[in-house]
Amino acid sequence: MRVLGVETSCDETGVAVYDSEQGLLAHALYSQVRLHAEYGGVVPELASRDHVRKLLPMVEAALQAAGPGQMGGVAYTAGPGLVGALLVGACFARSLAYAWGVPVAGIHHMEGHLLAPMLETPQPEFPFVALLVSGGHTMLVEVAGVGRYHTLGESVDDAAGEAFDKVAKLLALPYPGGPALAALAERGRSGAFKFPRPMTDRPGLDFSFSGLKTAVLTAMRSAAGDEQTRADLARGFEEAVVETLVIKCERALRETGQRRLVVAGGVGANRRLRTRLTEMTAALGALVFYPRAEFCTDNGAMIAYAGCLRLKSGQPADAPVAARWPLDSLTPPS
Ligand code: KG4
Numbered sequence: 001m002r003v004l005g006v007e008t009s010c011d012e013t014g015v016a017v018y019d020s021e022q023g024l025l026a027h028a029l030y031s032q033v034r035l036h037a038e039y040g041g042v043v044p045e046l047a048s049r050d051h052v053r054k055l056l057p058m059v060e061a062a063l064q065a066a067g068p069g070q071m072g073g074v075a076y077t078a079g080p081g082l083v084g085a086l087l088v089g090a091c092f093a094r095s096l097a098y099a100w101g102v103p104v105a106g107i108h109h110m111e112g113h114l115l116a117p118m119l120e121t122p123q124p125e126f127p128f129v130a131l132l133v134s135g136g137h138t139m140l141v142e143v144a145g146v147g148r149y150h151t152l153g154e155s156v157d158d159a160a161g162e163a164f165d166k167v168a169k170l171l172a173l174p175y176p177g178g179p180a181l182a183a184l185a186e187r188g189r190s191g192a193f194k195f196p197r198p199m200t201d202r203p204g205l206d207f208s209f210s211g212l213k214t215a216v217l218t219a220m221r222s223a224a225g226d227e228q229t230r231a232d233l234a235r236g237f238e239e240a241v242v243e244t245l246v247i248k249c250e251r252a253l254r255e256t257g258q259r260r261l262v263v264a265g266g267v268g269a270n271r272r273l274r275t276r277l278t279e280m281t282a283a284l285g286a287l288v289f290y291p292r293a294e295f296c297t298d299n300g301a302m303i304a305y306a307g308c309l310r311l312k313s314g315q316p317a318d319a320p321v322a323a324r325w326p327l328d329s330l331t332p333p334s
């Protein structure tokens, strides 16, 4: 079955064509980063309008790149995300599916992220523990199969990516801050600043990153403002976030007895996080799986893939657009 996937939940327009026999046939991504940069964050109304502008030409190009073949369905991100942006994708996908006379699937954005490593070879086998680390979410999920998700822990305040973005702003780095902060941290000295590893000194798998931002701010006030100090602060912050995530992932693997860890979401592109998780899982005798960097951040391929899995079952798979949508409420496709 061939499925067109459309992702418009935030500030990236993603489209892709996935075929269950032939794999990923086409994918394209347009990032609105430059549009929002002058505001220091995503402006929802501007995001929606830009999705309207970009979707049609991007879908036309993706269909052409995919080549001839019968389209079996259309999948779009139904939530969680910015409602206006989600509605653009939903209206577009439903209209196209109606015109083509094919079924439509409303996909959970985080399900898309946690299935993204399935687009790679080797594919992780079920069951596994997934670490979802994006700008909007930090979650550890036990995944028994498609649609069988049990949240083990999540952030009680800022998501890891949000913390990266906010600390980057403190350090006067351009939006989006995560990749810029990671680049600055490369020039920083390990141990020059030691920040707390929040919520690691007690049992449980929840996260809290907002105090870390305050710790960086406090350290900044009494530190020199030179370039090396900025890099040291970035390094100290990145190490604190990465170590906290690694400690919680190890705990999740031990507590569940799972031996496979899947990492997804924008922060999953972070090099230090990947290195440390690879070391930790090797020491545990576990395996870690990552999507390629371009499928860590928002993309249409993960939505086309999740949509294909759900539409293949032949069950109705549409869903109302929702800003909030608990992952654990999903059910298996058949
Ligand atoms: O999954 P994603 O593209 O969008 C959401 O659904 O949120 O994740 C974007 C987040 C941003 O907060 C961005 O700063 C962060 O991922 N990010 C990174 C890196 N690349 C992206 N954070 C740390 N290191 C990176 N290399």
Ligand code: ZN
Pocket (backbone or CB within 6 Å): 109, 113, 134, 135, 265, 266, 297, 298
């Ligand atoms: Zn995302």
